[in-house]
Amino acid sequence: MSEMKLxxxxxxxxxxxxxxxxxxxxxxxxxxxxxNARDVYTRRKEGVSIWVVEAEKITASNPEQEHEWFxxxxxxxxxxxxxxxxxxxxxxx
Amino acid sequence: MATQINNKALHTYLLRLxxxxxxxxxxxxxxxxxxxxxxxxxxxxxxxxxxxGHAQIFYQLAVALSDDSQTAxxxxxxxxxxxxxxxxxxxxxxxxxxxxxxxxxxIDVFSVQLYQALSKSSYxxxxxxxxxxxxxxxxxxxRSEAWVERLSLSTDEAxxxxxxxxxxxxxxxxxxxxxxxxxxxLIEQGVIADLLALKTKWNEQVKTxxxxxxxxxxxxxxxxxxxxxxxxxxxxxxxxxxxxxxxRAYPGCEW
Amino acid sequence: xxxxxxxxxxxxxxxxxxxxxxxxxxxREEKIEPRDWMPMAYRKxxxxxxxxxxxxxxxxxxxxxxxxxxxxxxxxxxxxxxKVQDEAGHGLxxxxxxxxxxxxxxxxxDELLTGKAKYSSIFNYPTPSWADMGAIGWLVDGAxxxxxxxxxxxxxxPYARSMVRxxxxxxxxxxxxxxxxxxxxxxxxxxxxxxxxxxxxxxxxSLMMFGPSDKNSTHSAQSxxxxxxxxxxxxxxxxxxDATVPQAEHLGLTIPDPDLKWNEETGHYDHGEINWxxxxxxxxxxxxxxxxxxxxxxxxxxxxxxxxxxxxTYQQKQNNQHNEAA
Numbered sequence: 001m002s003e004m005k006l007x008x009x010x011x012x013x014x015x016x017x018x019x020x021x022x023x024x025x026x027x028x029x030x031x032x033x034x035x036n037a038r039d040v041y042t043r044r045k046e047g048v049s050i051w052v053v054e055a056e057k058i059t060a061s062n063p064e065q066e067h068e069w070f071x072x073x074x075x076x077x078x079x080x081x082x083x084x085x086x087x088x089x090x091x092x093x
Numbered sequence: 094m095a096t097q098i099n100n101k102a103l104h105t106y107l108l109r110l111x112x113x114x115x116x117x118x119x120x121x122x123x124x125x126x127x128x129x130x131x132x133x134x135x136x137x138x139x140x141x142x143x144x145x146g147h148a149q150i151f152y153q154l155a156v157a158l159s160d161d162s163q164t165a166x167x168x169x170x171x172x173x174x175x176x177x178x179x180x181x182x183x184x185x186x187x188x189x190x191x192x193x194x195x196x197x198x199x200i201d202v203f204s205v206q207l208y209q210a211l212s213k214s215s216y217x218x219x220x221x222x223x224x225x226x227x228x229x230x231x232x233x234x235x236r237s238e239a240w241v242e243r244l245s246l247s248t249d250e251a252x253x254x255x256x257x258x259x260x261x262x263x264x265x266x267x268x269x270x271x272x273x274x275x276x277x278x279l280i281e282q283g284v285i286a287d288l289l290a291l292k293t294k295w296n297e298q299v300k301t302x303x304x305x306x307x308x309x310x311x312x313x314x315x316x317x318x319x320x321x322x323x324x325x326x327x328x329x330x331x332x333x334x335x336x337x338x339x340x341r342a343y344p345g346c347e348w
Numbered sequence: 349x350x351x352x353x354x355x356x357x358x359x360x361x362x363x364x365x366x367x368x369x370x371x372x373x374x375x376r377e378e379k380i381e382p383r384d385w386m387p388m389a390y391r392k393x394x395x396x397x398x399x400x401x402x403x404x405x406x407x408x409x410x411x412x413x414x415x416x417x418x419x420x421x422x423x424x425x426x427x428x429x430x431k432v433q434d435e436a437g438h439g440l441x442x443x444x445x446x447x448x449x450x451x452x453x454x455x456x457x458d459e460l461l462t463g464k465a466k467y468s469s470i471f472n473y474p475t476p477s478w479a480d481m482g483a484i485g486w487l488v489d490g491a492x493x494x495x496x497x498x499x500x501x502x503x504x505x506p507y508a509r510s511m512v513r514x515x516x517x518x519x520x521x522x523x524x525x526x527x528x529x530x531x532x533x534x535x536x537x538x539x540x541x542x543x544x545x546x547x548x549x550x551x552x553x554s555l556m557m558f559g560p561s562d563k564n565s566t567h568s569a570q571s572x573x574x575x576x577x578x579x580x581x582x583x584x585x586x587x588x589x590d591a592t593v594p595q596a597e598h599l600g601l602t603i604p605d606p607d608l609k610w611n612e613e614t615g616h617y618d619h620g621e622i623n624w625x626x627x628x629x630x631x632x633x634x635x636x637x638x639x640x641x642x643x644x645x646x647x648x649x650x651x652x653x654x655x656x657x658x659x660x661t662y663q664q665k666q667n668n669q670h671n672e673a674a
Contacts, residue, residue, distance in 0.1 A: 001656070001657050001660060002454075003452055003453055003454040004130075004656065004659070004660060006447065022513075023440075023441055023444045023445075023510065023513075024444040024447065025132050025440065025444065026130070026131075026132060026453055027132060027659075028243070028656075028659030028660045028662065028663045029659070029662075029663040029666070031239060032132075032239065032243075032659065035136065035235065035236055035239065036132040036133070036135070036136055038232075039132070039135050039136035039139045040132060040135050040136075040437055040440060043135075043139070043430075043433070043434075043437065043517075044517070060383065062383070063381065063383045063384045063385070064385070115422075119417060122416045122417060122425070122429055123416075123417060125409065125413050125416055125429060125432050125433065125436075126409035126410050126413035126432060126436070126644070126648070127413075127644065127647070127648040127651075128436075128648065128652065129648070129651065129652025129653075129655035129656060130652055130655070130656055131406070131436055131439060131440045131443070132440065133652075133655075134409075134433075134436045135433055135436050135437050135440065138429060138430075138432070138433040138436070139433070141429060142426055142429055142430060142433070145422060145425060145426050145429070146426065148422065149422045149423075149426075152422075165422060166421045166422055169422055170420070170421070189651070190651075190652070190655045242662070243658060243659050243662040244655070244658050244662075246662055246665065247657075247658035247659070247661040247662040247665065248654065248657055248658050248661045250654050250657075250658070251654055251655070251657075251658035251661075254654070335417050335418055336417060336418065338418050339418060339419075339420040339478055340420055343536070343538060343539065346420075346535055346536055346539060347531055347534075347535055348420035348421050348424055348478075348531060
């Protein structure tokens with residue numbers, strides 16, 4: 001029999017924070033993945049909420065296109081407040 | 094006005110709770126490093142840790158009730174099998190994963206119902222301990238229930254193993270609800286749970302799942318009894334010999 | 349998919365510009381992530397080292413697991429159980445990280461069980477007494493920490509991240525071991541003897557944990573360049589000895605090395621020659637417990653086969669039912 005499915009595990013450390021990727025595990029189905037994630041990844045009260053996602057359902061960007069995709073954002077200086085000089089009297093805007 | 098609680102009877106009952114948790118935890122600990130796969134190895138150990146923790150809490154309650162100077166560790170490591178008060182089912186060997194799982198499920202259903210009832214105990218220390226333990230056994234039940242279903246409704250081999258486990262374990266379960274005159278008195282006083290009422294609830298819940306899992310309850314077998322009076326199976330002696338070895342071989346040491 | 353397979357460079361020369369860019373990235377202390385381009389040899393080195401590390405955690409459960417049912421108090425039982433459980437968890441974290449390099453857990457398990465993969469030689473020694481739980485925590489975990497802390501800065505992101513988590517969790521492992529030794533060393537004569545015998549057993553094998561001496565280490569130079577490794581075997585070993593000797597003195601225990609002495613000039617302890625032949629024998633499979641340890645893992649895997657199969661079959665049946673109903 002082939003091996004159990006790979007699940008990626010995401011944990012919210014405390015309310016107010018995003019879920020964050022912490023690792024992965026193998027499980028036969030989503031419910032077992034969730035139970036096992038609780039036992040494997042929150043033994044020291046690391047979280048208040050868990051997501052498990054089948055690894056193969058994740059669509060990811062291609063690292064080879066890193067520059068094409070992400071560098072253009074670098075020179076859009078007008079997206080940042082420091083681009084706009086204001087008179088001293090109102091500079092805290 | 095509150096009636097006087099029979100301390101000796103309550104002490105014995107606390108030992109029954111503690112001994113049950115300890116023997117269950119000890120057996121589950123045998124899986125550590127030998128689980129069916131890594132994720133389950135970690136998960137089984139968590140349950141074992143919870144159970145040994147419960148044992149320690151209940152021993153401490155027993156210690157608080159007693160006049161002598163025994164510690165929780167003395168109770169665990171220096172009593173012989175005839176002084177242990179657990180029902181026989183909790184001392185049975187770990188068996189295969191089907192046997193471990195079904196035994197765990199039976200105990201988990203029982204513990205959830207028991208601790209729910211004990212949360213309302215008129216004896217406050219017991220009520221507080223039960224409330225804490227309840228949170229943990231609820232999770233244990235979620236796990237063991239999921240596993241009973243997976244093992245029963247899957248391959249032929251797994252189903253055969255589950256049916257065999259059920260045949261071997263079923264007649265150990267009535268002992269969970271056994272009482273004696275002293276316990277009946279505590280039940281009447283609202284100190285401990287009404288075990289007869291629990292028995293009905295337990296049977297209802299367990300039989301519903303067994304039916305859904307297409308497992309058949311065996312017709313007859315030896316109905317276990319005796320743990321409450323210190324009459325045990327042969328297995329407990331071996332378990333204690335292993336567990337108590339250091340304390341017995343090097344008496345009076347700090348560890 | 350989060351991880352990816354071995355897609356490129358099937359025997360082909362790797363492009364010089366990619367290689368140069370890769371090394372430059374490492375030199376800038378930037379992390380390499382799973383889907384980034386990497387030289388085949390880097391990937392292979394990581395798979396070898398990480399899987400050995402993961403296997404060591406898993407096999408490492410056994411010598412201590414040995415004493416869980418016999419721990420002398422409830423607290424000791426829970427501490428040991430939690431520690432051995434952590435080792436399973438750490439094996440799992442590292443297997444997860446290794447899988448991002450395109451190998452499956454099944455492949456890795458198979459390599460362990462068929463004896464193809466190696467694991468730390470220390471776990472092929474027996475733990476006949478309770479004091480071994482102390483000595484292992486103190487020395488073996490102590491040595492492991494020396495090795496692992498620099499790995500938190502390893503160039504491969506998933507490995508480095510798993511090591512950060514592991515180091516955080518392991519911080520109690522060495523302390524609990526030393527505490528066991530402290531209690532024994534302050535106990536009865538029988539307990540002191542037990543502690544001394546455990547130290548005698550564990551000392552030399554724990555020095556061997558750092559691997560062969562630098563002059564005989566085959567993989568070191570390239571691993572340092574790739575920042576998979578940050579310190580040499582001998583550097584780490586010396587650091588371990590320097591930290592441990594005063595701890596043994598504090599316990600009133602004797603380290604079983606007549607040549608061990610403080611060297612004013614170097615500011616380090618000099619130590620006796622390590623029996624490298626013993627290390628190579630144990631690595632080859634001829635240690636006292638190699639066969640038992642491997643057999644225990646094989647048994648667990650084989651006994652678990654029907655469980656894993658059942659869980660997957662259940663899931664397939666559920667899917668089928670769901671599809672029929674739809």
